[in-house]
Amino acid sequence: xxxxxGRSARVQEAVHAAVRELEAEQGREALTVxxxxxxxGVTPSTIYRRWGDLQELLSDVAVERLRPEEAPADHGxxxxxLSAWARHFLDEMASPSGxxxxxxxxxGDPDGANxxxxxxxxxxxxxxxxxxATERGEEVPGVEAVMDLVVAPMMYRILFRPGRLTAxxxxxxxxxxLTSVAxxx
Amino acid sequence: xxxxxGRSARVQEAVHAAVRELEAEQGREALTVxxxxxxxGVTPSTIYRRWGDLQELLSDVAVERLRPEEAPADHGxxxxxLSAWARHFLDEMASPSGxxxxxxxxxGDPDGANxxxxxxxxxxxxxxxxxxATERGEEVPGVEAVMDLVVAPMMYRILFRPGRLTAxxxxxxxxxxLTSVAxxx
Numbered sequence: 001x002x003x004x005x006g007r008s009a010r011v012q013e014a015v016h017a018a019v020r021e022l023e024a025e026q027g028r029e030a031l032t033v034x035x036x037x038x039x040x041g042v043t044p045s046t047i048y049r050r051w052g053d054l055q056e057l058l059s060d061v062a063v064e065r066l067r068p069e070e071a072p073a074d075h076g077x078x079x080x081x082l083s084a085w086a087r088h089f090l091d092e093m094a095s096p097s098g099x100x101x102x103x104x105x106x107x108g109d110p111d112g113a114n115x116x117x118x119x120x121x122x123x124x125x126x127x128x129x130x131x132x133a134t135e136r137g138e139e140v141p142g143v144e145a146v147m148d149l150v151v152a153p154m155m156y157r158i159l160f161r162p163g164r165l166t167a168x169x170x171x172x173x174x175x176x177x178l179t180s181v182a183x184x185x
Numbered sequence: 186x187x188x189x190x191g192r193s194a195r196v197q198e199a200v201h202a203a204v205r206e207l208e209a210e211q212g213r214e215a216l217t218v219x220x221x222x223x224x225x226g227v228t229p230s231t232i233y234r235r236w237g238d239l240q241e242l243l244s245d246v247a248v249e250r251l252r253p254e255e256a257p258a259d260h261g262x263x264x265x266x267l268s269a270w271a272r273h274f275l276d277e278m279a280s281p282s283g284x285x286x287x288x289x290x291x292x293g294d295p296d297g298a299n300x301x302x303x304x305x306x307x308x309x310x311x312x313x314x315x316x317x318a319t320e321r322g323e324e325v326p327g328v329e330a331v332m333d334l335v336v337a338p339m340m341y342r343i344l345f346r347p348g349r350l351t352a353x354x355x356x357x358x359x360x361x362x363l364t365s366v367a368x369x370x
Binding site for chain 1 (some may be wrong): 220288292293297300301303304308329333334336337338340341342344345347348349358361365
């Protein structure tokens with residue numbers, strides 16, 4: 001495809017930046033393809049050719065914003081690491097901007113690639129936590145079990161079932177996931 | 186609001202039917218507000234006034250299609266009832282039309298009411314199964330635990346994380362939910 005750092009990457013960066021700036025300055029309603037193109041210094045047809053329509057562009061921008069900026073912090077144990085990460089994830093995703101990004105990511109994503117990328121970001125973070133715990137000699141659940149028991153319930157409730165979205169809820173989910181590997185005796 | 190069976194209900198039924206018919210006959214691309222209005226025998230402004238735009242209308246139609254048609258079957262035990270229901274739910278929701286309805290329901294739903302209704306349909310079905318098991322004297326998990334452990338992982342994977350969507354996966358989730366109330370000794 002395009003060379004990294006080439007024209008294609010520059011266009012993408014300029015267009016993504018234009019979306020973020022226009023939205024911050026003038027709000028969501030200001031986001032039209034002609035307005036984004038003018039701000040980015042490209043023609044509208046460049047945007048239509050590359051993204052199809054505004055919704056697909058907003059989906060790409062949303063996924064980029066949902067990309068975690070750093071590796072999960074090391075708090076010394078699997079339980080502490082996973083709880084801290086789950087609380088942080090819930091905070092971000094359940095916030096008004098998090099909800100808007102999830103929604104945008106899903107909406108302009110006919111083939112599911114962007115939704116899959118969101119899930120991959122979360123799974124990558126979980127894997128870092130699990131690998132670190134394994135190195136410590138802790139017993140760990142599988143990454144897919146953590147996706148089912150911790151990530152899925154939070155995302156499901158954010159999208160479909162309001163309420164319950166507290167730090168205590170995140171802790172409860174982590175507890176369930178960890179109990180599934182080491183059932184109480 | 187509107188009287189049941191009154192003009193408002195008749196308009197809704199006619200417009201919903203027009204969407205279903207046009208989509209079946211001419212495909213998704215044929216769905217425009219003027220075309221739906223003409224088929225339903227109402228004016229486009231009736232549709233705009235009531236639904237705002239096409240996406241909100243499609244969201245309402247999708248939720249209506251996601252409404253379960255019957256109570257979950259009684260197979261004689263909680264495990265059998267919940268497994269059969271989970272397999273059926275997964276089949277429907279992961280099918281191409283199920284995915285399209287979930288997507289439509291989410292997209293034209295700025296206030297989350299339609300997404301909440303989808304979740305309420307599932308919770309109602311789960312409650313019927315749990316109440317029946319309680320009457321039999323079985324130990325049962327709470328409805329919110331079943332939403333977290335069975336419904337959420339299926340819906341999360343349908344939307345965000347492809348793969349795994351098999352009957353064996355549904356069975357595995359049900360097993361986990363039931364083990365959470367009665368841990369293996």
